[in-house]
Amino acid sequence: MKKIVVANRGEIALRVMRTAKKMGIKTVAVYSEADRNAPHVRFADEAILLGPPPSNQSYLLGDKIIEEAKKLNADGIHPGYGFLSENATFAEAVEKNGLVFIGPKSHAIRVMGSKLAAKDAVKDYNIPMVPGIDEAITDVAKAKQIAKEIGFPILIKASAGGGGKGMRVVEKEEDLESQMKRAISEATSAFGDGSVFIEKYVTSPRHIEIQVMADTHGNTVHFFERECSIQRRHQKVVEEAPSAVLTPELRAKMGEAACKVAKACDYVGAGTVEFLLDGDHNFYFLEMNTRLQVEHPVTELISGVDLVELQIKVARGEHLPFTQEDLSINGHAMELRVYAEDPLNDFLPSVGVLERYRLPVGEGIRVDNGFEEGMEVPIYYDPMLAKLITYGKTREEAIALMISAIADYQIEGVQTTLPFGAFVMQHEAFTTGNFDTHFVKHFYDTAIIKKSQEEEAKVAAMVALKKYLEDKNTIKLPQ
Template identity: 65%
Template structure:
């Protein structure tokens, strides 16, 4: 049994884990950097310990410090959340060697799935569809060029250890191959310390669909259906939903079977996500496995009623899964938008500052997972995500309408956010019809789309009203001579109150 849990993370995900732990009667330990001293997750925990300066390399990524704090506080387990040390096999191994419980998969599973090439090799025996490409890292550029010609352009050069679009290059023509190869290797080396790259056929109209899996330490593995994550900027997700609007029950079942087999291929336990690329004809191909809790996990929780963090804790304690695949069903539809401190009108660049106003939306079917409060500053040291806004409805249409209402109620000033862009997505016909792919932003969005159009009728009415107000504020000659005050309209005051 886990009695005290250290959460090796910050912000919204730390709070989200702590809330489930509290429901389970488990005490919690927060770690924080000097920049996060006043953060809500620090106050919410039963204990909190500063682990270093603001820079994550000196605080949240200090495995030795976090393990030491775990021992000193008497915590018997560590939950890494997502990001930071969550997919660091060395950290998971150090936790295990320290006699502590790592609330996540084994170090061996993390290692296998942490390399895209190793992951492909591991699942090769399970008849899982994969994008045509090279089975191993490229060592001979001339041979790789021949392979690319055989696959057919366009092709994708990808970093084996990559993620977030780094070390990834689309090559449209053979004459661009050498230059893009050099750039991909350089990016991969800089970002991951590993310049290994491989080639895949580039799917021209791809959808990004992922399957949530849960596995215990007794060999039981289930899937909890899919999430559609195709609305992205810079290869990173902004809008996610469950279920996907395009999968048939038959494709869903087959993708689920493949996802379970991917997990089985590396002896996986804990919560994980198997990612697939889906083409215009709904053919799907294995992409990679994320060996952690995903940012977008709430939409799965909303449609299944299953607390994924609670299941992770049970699995880490060695308990067998009590959830049976045949008992699972999709209930309703859920959508999540990531509220980033970014300026959509300026290429989604981060916009740091202070949250002068911060008021969350509320009401039926609205969930907000966040880690900020009004008056707090958005630190420059970490990912600029402020919150995750999730809405749930009986149908997809209802979830969309709830999201539009929730976005309109979400009041944030002091920084630019992605909320206007997310509203744009909700109202766009391509999204509403379900006919979109990962090119949504490049295909449909420009900053000008965020400028509201002026209705000619409303503009004329406003002009007449302004003229009337000016007229009513003019003093009459006789009252002006007598020194009387002009009559003032209370239209504005009455409107505001």
């Protein structure tokens, strides 16, 4: 494999390209008109203009990407995450055109792309699942009957869903019909598929996921877990590895279950198996993400592996260079997704020009970044600017370093999730490890962030005044 097309943008495009360059592989960037001057375009050896800014006119044009890849004699395509990364039709088309798709086979993407199909695929492997039904349902009367059997509260979920869309928690029977109609409508709108199913709602869940990697020779390993419970609108903002609550025994059980899920769909490459962990530390299979995850850096730091390098090697047909027994956890890593969102205004997107944009640096600090000072944050795509990652010998060290790195990250021109990250890192529920996916609902207080910002502004004003008075009183000596 001498040349690959990276079918993505921003920080993940740069992340993949850096590893490819390290491996002596040339890279081809793709870009929309909005990203003409983006860092990933300049970093690549070659670049392809796909079209206007909207994704459906640029980054989602699978056929055009394949066509241009062939023209440039590329050997493979790395999809990153988002866009076409979990599109089974695209993966299949890449292979049919004589290119290597650096990811799983289309069969695995299809099976795991449907939550119902995924549950069906793993049911013979004795993997714990949340009580519920394993078939799509639209009949309200039948839904009520099932809900009574498993007990309220229940969760209505879109089969083809993700990112919290088509998902409704129902506390009591009289709300079931209206919430079910909303879930079906939202699922149809978001995914073109209104299929929903019902399962028991786990009241105090933690979101734990296991990173797996499988080669084409039947070998599958896991790289331990990531804790992803700090979320807003069912989407992750803070992730860490390892989890503060897993025992070695539970970790081994969940890792084994994750490898079984991968084998259930003949998985190849990097994937993530997601679980819910309840208050009694029972775990339940949730879904499998058939791609590289946003939060993969924390796993890389604690395991000492380059997951993108392994993806490429597996895609080339190589054996995994280690067994499960060779892998161990070293240290602790934290990740904050730095979104251009306003944490004081319900995390709504904040667009504008990055008037000031300076990254923190230092030992134990990693920033996977896709922006530069002076760039405009486009409204067309996910508002993530970068990922701020810290690594220490202990969880406490990683948290302390994250607080320091957030303070050193300078961004002006847009609102970001940096203040929210600082809030999380200093909250007792987080530092003690006593939290779940309801952290934002239970603990997040915008007043604390506002007060902190006001105090910072006062200190800055006092420093400026002191400097002004010092300068004013300085006696200028004649030259």
